[in-house]
Amino acid sequence: MKKKRVLAVLLAIGMACSLCACTGGEKDSDTKSENTKKETKQTSENTDDSKNDATINSDSTVIYTNAGNILTEDDETQGATVFAVKDGKFVYVGNDVEEVEKDDNTVTVDLEGKYVTPNLIDAHTHPGTVAMTKWCTEIDGETKEELLTQIEEALSEKDIEEEPYVFFKSFPSDLFGEEGPKKEWLDDICKKLDKDFAIAVSDFNDHSVWVNSKWLEIYTMDENATTEGFNTNADGSYTGYISELHWMDYMDSFYENLGWKPPIDATEELMSIVTDDLKQWGMTGVFDAYIESDEQVESVSQLDKDGKLNMYYDLSVKLPQFKDLEDVIARIKRLNDNYSTDHVKVDTIKIFYDGTNEAGTSALVDGLATDPNNHGYLLMNEDETYQVLKRANEEKLDVQFHMVGDLAFRQACDATQRLENEIGQLDSQVEFCHCEYINPADRERPAKLGIIINWTPQWSGGYFGEAARTYLGDERYNDMYQFNPTIEAGGIVTFGSDIYSWDEEQRANPYFGMQTAMTRVDIEYPLEDENGNPKARESESAKLSLENLLKGYTINAAIALRVDDVTGSITKGKSANFNIYEKDLFDVDVEELKDVLPEKVYFEGNIIAEN
Structure with a gap:
């Protein structure tokens, strides 16, 4: 079982703050007023120094030339090296700049061999769930003993009046087998601390949950609810292990019964x-x-x-x-x-x-x-x-x-x-x-x-x-x-x-995902062979x-x-949503894909992020 690290997400967020300038883009609407229009910054024709970007009027036709490669994802325009944007849309995609309709406001931008793709999705x-888990308490124990120690240490520092329900993330999905963990282990901690917390601990997959007796006492379901996944003892009582997500369906009534709700608003x-x-x-x-x-x-x-x-x-x-x-x-x-x-x-x-x-x-x-x-x-x-x-x-x-x-x-x-x-x-x-x-x-x-x-x-x-x-x-x-x-x-x-x-927010990086899918080796938590080497x-x-x-x-x-x-x-008539990269992604060593960032990100013709 591999540990998740909070540090990684802090680094990812820090990188976003330091490297990325995210701005509000102009909405594609005929009724937008002048004071809501955003000026678009773009690299000037003869320089790639962002400090010398030319300011382009939002009504300009902008012609982008000399792309090293444009991944259009359009069979009719693959191999294009030129495209033009006006009013937030592609108005030309091809190879001949002379075919672009020009006017007095037309601006040409030399991409100097850079790589272009459509925006990713x-x-x-x-x-929303990521935003709503910020209040959760992180643990990373890999054994029962480590987990219980971490839970006890965390609870000992919490004020039950301020936080009567504590949600921990997470325990290894395969640690306890099919029977799962027991509510009594959590109950014993509460008794030792003399604090009657309601406790839930999710597994690594975020599908199963381990709860204590106080949690089960507060939790109520209607008569038509399914108890699928609620593990039971021989006498029919709940063990404290719930192997599927149905428990989430009644959390509103749980908070109502508890008289407290965590700060989970998105x-x-x-x-x-x-x-x-x-x-x-x-x-x-x-x-x-x-x-x-x-x-x-x-x-x-x-x-x-x-x-x-x-x-x-x-x-x-x-x-x-x-x-x-x-x-x-x-x-x-x-x-x-x-x-x-x-x-x-x-x-x-x-x-x-x-x-x-x-x-x-x-x-x-x-x-x-x-x-x-x-x-x-x-x-x-x-x-x-x-x-x-x-x-x-x-x-x-x-x-x-x-x-x-x-x-x-x-x-x-x-x-x-x-x-x-x-x-x-x-x-x-x-x-x-x-x-x-x-x-x-x-x-x-x-x-x-x-x-x-x-x-x-x-x-x-x-x-x-x-x-x-x-x-x-x-x-x-x-x-x-x-x-x-x-x-x-x-x-x-x-x-x-x-x-x-x-x-795990940093793992939303698509280049992280691409490298992993191409190599079948996890970048953070690789599987290991018998000698402890990544496999x-x-x-x-x-x-x-x-x-x-x-x-x-x-x-x-x-x-x-x-x-x-x-x-x-990248198709004529579609919104001008595209990324510019310093290097062709097909020329990047597969082991370095995770480090890729687009130089500029455009949405509806406007720069919304720069790295």
């Missing part, structure tokens, strides 16, 4: 820290993989209205159980009506369909290696899945599934195919995220069914250790993370960071190419967010 992450200030770092890395699109609170949507919406967001931001609402479907649809409509803007929308139902490989809760066709008769956890059966897809399609909402095991993958494919056989091509966009183990028989099905696959490149090197081997066995474990067959079949594969807390995660055939990674971070991700009509490629 993080197609699956959790900026404020504009906290959200900006995460989104500004994403922009520093050249990312101007985000799929926020589920909404923690209405304030999260309100904050993002307000940032956009204030001209500070400068990115496309898509959000989803979690479906706790099948019975909650109509409530979730109503919530999506309400949030979209209240907070949608030109760049912000809520249009996706998020389904946590199965569990995790490390906890032995993923849904597997051939069952767990430890118990072949145990096929894991599934939130819904195939018919319920079909019904969700049918209602989403009627409402023109998209559906994203968290899924890990091959049974979850197969069942959701079957439900999608059933609906398509009935009504034809869907209006809804169906997306499967993670898909850590796909049965070889099903790897081409997404291309045939129009299902989008999303993967997390920063996990490719074994970020979660080797705990999954216990439940999958060697054969399936060594055949995980196989997305090349789907790509080769013509399927759309996108990429995201899926960061979930402050202590690559199995198998060689699962390595992803830089070409496919860039496509997944640009045009494919834009398709997934339904913004490919305005971004994702």
